[in-house]
Amino acid sequence: xxxxxxxxxxxxxxxxxAKARKERVTVSEYLRRRASMSLVPAGKPAKVRxxxxxxxxxxxxxxxxxxxxxxxxxxxxxxx
Numbered sequence: 001x002x003x004x005x006x007x008x009x010x011x012x013x014x015x016x017x018a019k020a021r022k023e024r025v026t027v028s029e030y031l032r033r034r035a036s037m038s039l040v041p042a043g044k045p046a047k048v049r050x051x052x053x054x055x056x057x058x059x060x061x062x063x064x065x066x067x068x069x070x071x072x073x074x075x076x077x078x079x080x
Contacts, residue, residue, distance in 0.1 A: 026078045
């Protein structure tokens with residue numbers, strides 16, 4: 001996966017982070033959504049029973065790929 005780097009002012013960075021937090025997504029996901037013009041917020045996730053543990057978990061939305069260990073690592077890479 002490619003990495004893009006660009007400069008913003010401190011105030012722009014604060015605004016971007018605040019907007020990403022408000023949408024409850026990472027900065028990377030927020031910027032990807034903005035770049036792709038996919039501005040419609042995701043709906044409330046459905047719950048399903050895990051076939052392995054029997055626990056109730058959130059189902060992947062129909063427009064998103066399943067969550068993988070690698071995807072979680074990528075999401076956490078944005079955090080200090």
